[in-house]
Amino acid sequence: MMRSNSLSLRWLMISMAFFATAINYLDRQTLSVAAPVLMDRFHMSNEAYSRVIFAFMLAYTIANGLSGPIIDRLGTRIGFALTMAWWSVADVLHALARGPLSLGIYRFLLGIGEAGNWPASVKVVAEWFPVKERALASGIFNSGSAVGAILAPPLVVWIMLHYGWREAFMWIGASGGLWLVIWFFVYHTPEALESETKPPKISAWQLFRMRFVWSFTLSKVFMDPVWYFYIFWFPEYLRVARHFSLASIGRYAWIPFAVAGIGNIVGGWISVVMIKHNLTLNLVRKGGLTLFAFLMTSAIPAVLVKDLHISIALVSLAMMGYTGSNAILLSYPADVFPKNVVASIWGLASMGSGFGGMLFALLTGWVVDHISYVPVFIGFGIMPLVSALIIWTLLGPISPGRFSRSLEEVVR
Numbered sequence: 001m002m003r004s005n006s007l008s009l010r011w012l013m014i015s016m017a018f019f020a021t022a023i024n025y026l027d028r029q030t031l032s033v034a035a036p037v038l039m040d041r042f043h044m045s046n047e048a049y050s051r052v053i054f055a056f057m058l059a060y061t062i063a064n065g066l067s068g069p070i071i072d073r074l075g076t077r078i079g080f081a082l083t084m085a086w087w088s089v090a091d092v093l094h095a096l097a098r099g100p101l102s103l104g105i106y107r108f109l110l111g112i113g114e115a116g117n118w119p120a121s122v123k124v125v126a127e128w129f130p131v132k133e134r135a136l137a138s139g140i141f142n143s144g145s146a147v148g149a150i151l152a153p154p155l156v157v158w159i160m161l162h163y164g165w166r167e168a169f170m171w172i173g174a175s176g177g178l179w180l181v182i183w184f185f186v187y188h189t190p191e192a193l194e195s196e197t198k199p200p201k202i203s204a205w206q207l208f209r210m211r212f213v214w215s216f217t218l219s220k221v222f223m224d225p226v227w228y229f230y231i232f233w234f235p236e237y238l239r240v241a242r243h244f245s246l247a248s249i250g251r252y253a254w255i256p257f258a259v260a261g262i263g264n265i266v267g268g269w270i271s272v273v274m275i276k277h278n279l280t281l282n283l284v285r286k287g288g289l290t291l292f293a294f295l296m297t298s299a300i301p302a303v304l305v306k307d308l309h310i311s312i313a314l315v316s317l318a319m320m321g322y323t324g325s326n327a328i329l330l331s332y333p334a335d336v337f338p339k340n341v342v343a344s345i346w347g348l349a350s351m352g353s354g355f356g357g358m359l360f361a362l363l364t365g366w367v368v369d370h371i372s373y374v375p376v377f378i379g380f381g382i383m384p385l386v387s388a389l390i391i392w393t394l395l396g397p398i399s400p401g402r403f404s405r406s407l408e409e410v411v412r
Helices: 007-041 046-074 076-096 100-114 117-128 131-162 165-173 176-186 204-208 211-240 246-252 255-276 281-304 308-329 332-336 339-370 374-393 400-411
Strands: none
Touching: 007 046, 007 076, 007 100, 007 117, 007 131, 007 165, 007 176, 007 211, 007 246, 046 076, 046 100, 046 117, 046 211, 046 339, 076 100, 076 117, 076 165, 076 176, 117 131, 117 332, 117 339, 131 165, 131 246, 131 255, 131 281, 131 308, 131 332, 204 211, 204 339, 211 246, 211 281, 211 308, 211 332, 211 339, 211 374, 255 281, 255 308, 281 308, 281 332, 281 374, 308 374, 332 339, 339 374
């Protein structure tokens, strides 16, 4: 079991990952909230908007394959700081956009930086938390995504209504500077970890050839695009399909993200309870994931019901299903691999996330323009079950000893 200098230090470190993730989503969601205004200002169709999202996802996909190994090499302290500085500057640059092309370029730069948040946060968890607490710790830091998304609609709308959309990007983007100052003062590697014998370094290609890594990556092709749909399209869905004004979007769009925040904690808590009842790690991780994947199917009736309040409630359940499942998924790499490669593995797996995000973003834009939101919601309600099926059939049993031996074989 991992030792830490003190319990208070452990939770201080994960709180820093939590605030970084919240800032990450504030920066990311600024465009989503501003989309109705920018689509009118720049005369963008849904397909044109989907290409801006595609630019972000393309950069995000490429950078995930690079950020994990870079963070593993530079260390958590420097690697996390570098990624935060990059994406904060990129978000501020959005204020200079003059049309879809420049907006897409700045979005591409944002994707490069934001890709590093999760590999770095997963590495914080691996360095500071024992196995039984990792899903809970992962859920805590990942709940920052929900907090950022909750704050974004009212905050961004308020800034836009009082000052303008350019100021919204500037103010939100600048928030990363304060985090950087605090991070450099508080973060350090645990003393117990410093004294450990470092396992040999493994190349990204060697890791990807392992069954766990490529099947885990494939599962995320079908899981994470569901979340991307909600964060990038939900405000526009409210405007087009539910006829919301900008002010109404600010009042209501945060609700599903607030419920999603609960999923992060529930997902981690369920894992803790199941482990206490002496269930196998394999059943705890895969069973919990499947439970939340079924909850995500509530997206299907959400688009079919006429009552607005019921629709938002069902979307909220679907989003809580995603965050609950993700809290569990975030613990997978640290469950089965040494700490010096967990950022690399999460980065590789997130390339699947980015690839799926690119593909389904373009498909979403076309379907919305030519059909409606109905088949989109149905598709995103089914995809989590595909992801769970891949985990059960291709990943193999989650057994730390088994994957450690496999890693030794790869090194040899």
